[in-house]
Amino acid sequence: VGHIAARRGTDTGHQDDATHCTWGVFVTREGTVVESFLPSALARGQGTETYERIRLVDALGKEAYRIIESESEGFSRPCTCTVHIDRAGHNGHSVTLHFTPMELGGQEHGVFVLDPSATYLALLGGLIEALSTEQDRKSIIAASLALFIRHDSFSYASCFLREKDQRFVHFSTAGKIPNDDIARDRSSGDPDIAAMVAGKRARIATNNTYLEDCGRAYGVSAPMIILVPLTEEGGVRGFIELVTSEDAPPLCDMEVLTRCGGLISCALLKADSYFEDLGRYSLISNVLDSSHHYFIVVDSEQATQYVNSAFVRYTGQTSASMPTLAQWHKFLDDESYRRMKQLVANVLLLGEPLSATFPLYTPRGDHSHVQWRVLPLRGEGGVVRGAVCIGGDVTAEVDNEERISLLCSLVAEIIGLTDEERIVERAATIIEQITEYDTFMLTLNDPSRGETVVKYGGGEAESGYAYPIEKGRGIISHVAATGKRYIMERRQGDPLYIQGSAEGPVESEVAVPIRSRGVVYGVLNFELLEQHVFGGVEVRLLETMADILAIALSNARLVTSLEHERHIISNLLDAANNYIVIFDADLNVRSINSQLAALGGFSKDGAFGWDEFTSIVPKGDFHRVTQRLKWVVENGKLDRNINVLNDEQKGSVIVSWYNSPIKDEDGTVTGIISIGQDITQRIKLEMRLVESNLFTSSVIENVNVGIAVVNREGTVLQANPAYLSWVERSQDTVIGASFDTTFPQCALDLHAQCEDVFSSRKRVSTEITARVNGTKKVASLTILPFELPPVDSVLSFPFHADESILDDLHEDTAGTRALVMVYDITARAKAEHATTHARERLERIIS
Structure with missing residues (x-):
């Protein structure tokens, strides 16, 4: 807008x-x-x-x-x-x-x-009203200067009148006078003043010396000075110096100000008498006749006294052809005629200016929208003696207002749509209402085919795939390829023109790209069967419509792309065997995956907020969870957390969470993605393993058999108290020491025994004699290899790998440990020795 x-x-x-x-x-x-x-x-x-x-x-x-x-x-x-x-x-x-x-x-x-035209009407109407009541020179000038300040953006207005020596002498100033320099005379030799006098037209002063002097005099740092001549038949009798600043430009143009100066000059010429009939004075009539506005003067009986040339040319009505307002029905419709009569009657009755806008018709039936401002004309004692009706053609403004309204409708209807076919259909319908060309065509670029296809033409939308525009030929193809507008005001000699209309040759054509952010989505093309000059405002309107359509298409494609990507991401999240929840920076839940929805019995596509989230997080754990999430947002770092969730079917589950920050291009945290893994079974297995280890350790620690674990190199990895008592050494000196050194009194090569065990993977047993706490004891030493199970046999899921890799794993894990057991057989050895000795004695006795 x-x-x-x-x-x-x-x-x-x-x-x-x-x-x-x-x-x-x-x-x-x-x-x-x-x-x-x-x-x-x-x-x-x-x-x-x-x-x-x-x-x-x-x-x-x-x-x-x-x-x-x-x-x-x-x-x-x-x-x-x-x-x-x-x-x-x-x-x-x-x-x-x-x-x-x-x-x-x-x-x-x-x-x-x-x-600005309204300001002109107010200013000109105010001058006519003021000059019709003021009868002396001082009052006329004072009233005129005050009106310039009241109806426009001027801060000061000064009047200078020409003397016989051609000097312009200061007469009066409106506005708060900052110093006396304003009252200095102005020289007719000044370039700006000389140009104004020669041209008899208002102009903006450009001479730096003149601007600097006036700036100091009026106290304005960056002044804009406009010189308005007071013209008469013999030349210029004076001028009005209007002062504003560069940041407050006037609303009226130089032509308006020139006409205002002419009115003031006429009033000065007739300052000693009141003009009863505005058309009586030729100078004033000439001023009004030179205007493109319509002027009608009526007396207190609503009889027409004067109409200017612009009104006569448009309606063909003169003062004689419309002696009273009753004849206004010739160029007004019934409703407008009633309103106009009432408008003039109210001004004559109330003595206050009023305004209205309605259509004005020509004899041919054409019409324009005219804004009328009716001002009272007062005589002696302020009595209202008539009214002046000043009309300005505002057809362009009314049409533009309608176009603005339609553009607003265009924005409102298509900006939220995501279906391209629907966007094209609605946009084309509204664009045809806004424009008035013989042919309108809307084309879209099809990147997949590398073509420009017609989606709307001849008043009908082309559904689905429409017919393509020949690539590399014609105006539409050129604009679609370059992304730049193309205007053909005459077909003769135009290099891109292609004869293609069945109704006749196109004389003028304009095509504007539907473009947004460097991407050309298509072309709006308009054709005329008659030659036409496309104005700047007209082309900008077409480009604005194309820009609105481009934004709508861009948004639609972006939404479609985002929905597609969101669908893919959603499927990926659902395929993950984890719980996934996405928060924004304010910790509002934005999305969850199917696994988390199933855990709480929620709908994945339904509403999921803190109420639902708190239902699956235990009450006592909720504050800690939210504090961890806030920490991630504030610090922008990964956080790990383990907490319990309430499963609707399984009861409580233990979940290990990875809370990872989501950041934009500037590194600002915009959200959190939390990925949780159900570790309930793992925790249970770990607890069972701990229990099993505790049980096994308790048994090993309390048996009388010495037990140690050695590796392939013969290094002791573990030993129980019974084993330590056999070797008479502390655990610190045994663990990590060589197996041979633990039994130095042993005559056997224990390292060789270990090597034989690892190579053959068979148990080896032997007896050793050792002195423990000064006592000689006999022990049975058994070296037993044990193998770790294969990798794929202990995994709870299929393990797919190359056979050679599995073989290597088996080689690395099988037979890499040996269990050494030492138990006391001294009593048995003694018994065996006694038995052997008794048998030998018996054999000797028998023999």
Whole structure:
């Protein structure tokens, strides 16, 4: 809305003059300002780039707020109001605002638009009213200078009249005079003044010396000085010096100011008499006839006394052909005729200026929208003796308001759609309503085919795959490839023109790219069977529509792509044999996978928030869990956590969590992904293993058999107390020592015995004699190899690997330990010795 409204003033023919832009305010039904297009010169301190949510009454005053507050008008129809805007550091002035209601996104909004033509009407009407009542030179000039300050952005206005020596002598100044330098005379030899006198037109002063002198005199650091000539038949009798600053440009253009100077000059010429009939004085008539606005003067009986040339040319109605308002029905419809009669009657009765806008018809039946401002004409004693009706053609403004409304509808209808076919259908329908060309075509680029295809043409949408545009030929193909607009105002000699219309040759054509962020999505193409010059505003409107469509298509494709990626990610998360939950930076739950949903009995696609999350986290553990998550957000580091979750079917499960921060390109934490693994069975197995180890250790520690574990190198890895008592050494000196050194009194080569055990993988038993605590004992020593089971036999899941790898694992794990057992057989040895000795004695006795 801002892009279009801020350029509406260019329709008046001032495309390159920034001071003719239309400014306004976009508001909600409650009076809140959404965006402000008011420049710093008008906006009560609100700059052009400041879009604060401020109350409308703070920006434009109570008169504007009354429009949306009124129950009778509200947002029901367009209307007009006059407000007085104060400017920081400057005098305030009155402006006319046009209000247009509209609906956006199902809500009521409205736009207040300030139009320079309204300021011109107010200024010119005010001059006519003032000059018709003031009869002396001083009063005429004082009233005129005050009107310039009141109705435009000027801070000072001074009048200088020419003397016989060609000097321009200061006559009067409106505004607070900072010093006496203002009153110095102006030289006719000054370049700016000389150019004004020669051209008899208002102009902006450019001479640096003149600007510096005036800046010091008026106390303005960066002044903008406009010289308005007071013309007469013999030349220029004086001029008005209007002063503002560069940041507060005037609303009226030089042509308007020139006409105002002509009116003031006419009033000065006739300062000694009141003009009863405005058309009686040729100078004033010439001024009004040179205007493109319509002027009609009526007396107190509503009899027409004067119409200017612009009105005659448009309607064919003269003063003689419309002696009273009763003849206005010739160029007004019934409703407009009734309103016009009532409008003039109210001005004559109340003596206050009023405004209205309605269509004005030509004899051929054509019509334009004209804004009428009716001003009272007063005679002696302030008695209202008639009225002057000043009309300005606002057809372009009305059309633009309709286009703005349709553009708002376009945005509201397509910006949220995700179906490209639906976007094309709705956009094409609204674009045809906005534009008035003979042929309209909408094409989209198909990256998969490398073609540009017609999706809408001839008033019908092409569903599915439409027919392609020939690549490399024609205007549409060129714009689709380059992403730049192309304008053909004459087909003759145009290198890209291709004859293709069945209705006749296309004389003019314009194509604009549907482009967003460097991506060309398609082309809007418009054709005319007659030659046409495409204006800057016209092309910008087409480009704006293309930009809106491009944004909608970009959003639709982005949403489709995101949904596709989200579906893939969701499937990946669901395929994971883990619990997964995603939080945002505020720890709101954004997503969960199927495993976590099944654990709590939730719907994966349903609502899942803290209420559901707390139902699966034990109450006593909830605070600790949230504190760990906050730590991840604040520090941006990985955190590990183990806690219990409530399983709807299994009861409690133990879950090991990895809480990993999610960061954007700048490293800011935007969320957390928490991946949890059910370790309940592992914890149970570990507890059983611990119990088993404790039991085994208890048995080993308490048996009378000495037990030690050695590796292939013969190093002692473990030994129980009974073993340590045999070797008469402490555990610190045994563990890690060579097996041979533990039994130095043993005559056997124990290392060789170990090697034989590891090589043959068979047990070896022998007897050894050792002295323990000074006592000679006989012990049985058994070296028993034991093998670790194969890797794939102890895993709870299939282990797929190359056979050679499994063989290597078997080689590395099998037979790498040996169990050494030492137990006391002294008594048995003695018994055997006694038995042997007794048998030998018996044998000797028998023999």
